[in-house]
Each structure stands twice: as structure tokens, then as C-alpha cells.
Amino acid sequence: MAEVDYKALKNGGFMRQKQKNNFSLRLKVIGGNLTAEQIVTIANVSKKYGDGHVHLTSRQGVEIPFIKLGDIDAVKSELLDGGVHTGVCGPRVRTVTACQGSSICPSGCIDTYGLAVEISERYFGRELPHKFKFGVTGCQNNCLKAEENDLGVKGGYLIQWEKDSCVFCNVCAKACRTNAITVLEDRLEVNESKCNNCGRCVKSCPSGSWKGKPSYVLSFGGTFGNRIARGKEILPIVTDKETLFRVADAAVDFFAEYAKSGERFRTAIDRAGWDALQKALEAASHA
């Protein structure tokens, strides 16, 4: 048999197991969503080529363990027929994770899955100095843990109050967890330094007097493996997707330019300087 290119296999999502000639095959999943048809395909492949079980990974992915070296082509083709693609490992953009977001969850402020698909189409598999993870969470509840990603996106609302329809019921002031809203005799006062864009005023308002523009709170440089560091919010809230992608491009470019091979985004930022990153991101956001 020809010499096995383990690196190429790993790039294609085949993770070498401790059991010789067995691979745990990583699948491509976006935002933790799979169709019923995809799940059936995965189940069939697991039964036919694996040992009949799958592993749900820590980042919403699926791996099929105990795939034999000789079956790799057959496995890939059967998966593809069922609409399932293989994932990636190594120094590149990984699975884009997402919570269910505004299309399913009452708390969601943004369409997390739609955004995760767009991010994945733009960046998934891109070669970089080291792994790079995107995560998209729909609101401040942060079920998807945005700040543990190299680039985290957290949905929020940019809020605006409309006096005409307001019944001054006081619900928003109590729903607000940061006490940013004060109900006065003839108007509402918002302490913008306290507002964290959670959108609970919008969601709770019985008269629709709070309008919320879906927006993105971005965090950079999060990592939660060997090193644990929380991603930092160094930009004001972003209110449109075009700006979001310009900023994300700038972040990825910054990583590609400044990181040494095998170095995570966080370490690269720490060395190159947070000011330099902030400058690059601000320039991109104003472009």
C-alpha cells in the first residue's frame, strides 16, 4: 500500500484514532443543524462502515469513529449522496457554531443560523497560521458562548423608544436587567452607558413602543483550550452585516499577517498589540 498521507487525511476531517487504521471522521455541520435526511445518511454510514455509534463534538459537530482506511472513498461518496460533507481539522477556519437564534428562540435578536451559513461560506476551511473559530450567539443569554471563539458574534438590539404608542406601563423598566430605563411622567430615559443591547425592553413591551435594530456585538481573541482567555469587545456594536464582514475580514487578515505558524489569534494579538488590532478593525468598520 502507498504511504498514507495522514496530514491530508486530517485536513479532510479524518482524525487518526489510537486504534490502528481506524479514523474518526469529522463531518461538516453549520450551527449544529442537520436535516433528518442527513442524520439518516450519517446513521447508515456509521452502521455500515463504523461501529454503529457517532460522537457529538464540543462544537456542535458530528464524528463517525472506526472508519477504516480502505473505506474512505466509499464513505465520502455515500455521505455526499446524502448531502453530508466532511469537516476539517488543522490550521484553518473550523466549524461555525450557532445557537438557534431569532428564527426559533423567543430570546434571539439575530438570525444566527443564516449568519453562520454566510460566515461558513466565506471562511470555512481557509488556511491560516492556526485554527480559527467563529461562534454566533443570538442574545446576551449567550448560550453559544461567543467569547470563547477567536471571533464571537453576539446578537443584540440597538433600541429606540417611540413615545406615541407608549402606555407608560413600566414593564420595560422592570424587564431591564441593567436598570438602564427610567419611566418619567411624560417620557422614558435611557442610560446608554448601562444598556447592554439585550433587547428585553423590546421583547417585553406590550405596546410595541420599543423598536430594536438587530445588531452584532463582536469579541476577538477568545480561546478555551490549553490557554483560556475571554474574547474582548473592542469595537462599538455593529449594526449591519456589510460592516460585520468587513471587520471579520480585517480580523482574519490580521491573524494571517501577524501570527507565527502554530500560534492562536489571542497570542498573536497579545504580541502584535491590541491597539494595532483595534486600529485595523476600526479602519475596516469605517471603510
Added chain:
Amino acid sequence: MPEYPVDESVDITDVVCPVTFVKAKVAMEELEEGQVISIRMNEGEPVQNVPRSIKDEGHQILKLIDNKDGTCSLIVRKGREDA
């Protein structure tokens, strides 16, 4: 509360989430459409969440009164059954 004559009242300060909403919902089911109920709830989680759930059920929230004793009273008019 002369401003809001209520037909019924319920106290949900003796239960915790998610029973708070359940108890309020059960009380609302006893009402006729258009009747007004006062729901007394604790500050914190209940007052942050129950009003929104009541609204999502299709009822009309009229006022949230701060009782200044760590509780609030939510004044709600019952919406249509099929709302």
C-alpha cells in the same frame, strides 16, 4: 388602585420560575375575555419574565405597579381565546 378596577387577583410570589407563569396562566384561564386581573409577583426574575410571557399569550398589559415591598402587580386585560 382606583385607576385600574380589577375583576380578579392572583399572588404568584409563593412560587418560582417556571411555575410563576403557570400559576398566572391558570388564573387567567378562569377569566372572561376583557376582564382584568392583577398578578402580584416578586421583583427579579418573575418581573423580568412573566410580563413578556403574558404578552406573548395575547393578553393586554395595562400597567406594572411597583408595590415598594419587593413585589410588583401586573394589571392585565384578558385577550381573545384564539389570539
